[in-house]
Amino acid sequence: MPITQRPDLFRVGLPLVPLTDMIRYPGSGSGQTWIPEYGSAAVPSQFAALFAYSPYHHVQPGAAYxxxxxxxxxxxxxxxxxxxxxxxxxxxxxxxxxxxxLSTQRNAGHRGADAIKRWVEDEADAYAFTLSEMGVP
Known part of the structure; x- marks a missing residue:
């Protein structure tokens, strides 16, 4: 995730249903089915690759994210x-x-609820947050 790799390049980040713990991802949700695509932390060479880009594991104390x-x-x-x-x-x-x-939709699956009203509200929140943090009135 770019905000942990190069936080200096961004003013705002909007992770959308993010996959952030690349070491433990197989233990939850559909994680087991992604091992052929991402690799397994149980294999040493794959662990190294997964750890190298795992956003959760690269959060550094004191960094200006x-x-x-x-x-x-x-x-x-x-x-x-x-x-x-x-x-x-x-x-x-x-x-x-x-x-x-963190904004968590209730009673919603991957990428939110089916209701268009809820989708519009989430998009409005994301735009409002982004514009506010960028100093746009």
Missing amino acids: PSVLALSADSDDRVDPMHARKFVAALQSASSGGPVL
Whole structure:
């Protein structure tokens, strides 16, 4: 995730149902089915590759991370919401930058509820957060 790789390049991050713990991802949601694509932390060479880009494992204390609004869903069966929760908690604890917030849709799956009203509200929140953090009135 670019905001942990190069936080200096961004003012705002909007992780959308993010997969952030690349070491433990097989233990939740659909994680087991992704091993052929991503690899397994049980294989030493694959562990090294997974760890090298695992956003959760690269949160550094005191870093000036961009403002973040992570978007998740409490009933996501693809990417367990624990990824967003853990990542936001780590950023909140470590960051010396802007606010780090989590918005979790209730009774929603991967990428939210089917209701267009809820989708519009989420998009409006993301735009409002982004524009506010960029200083746009």
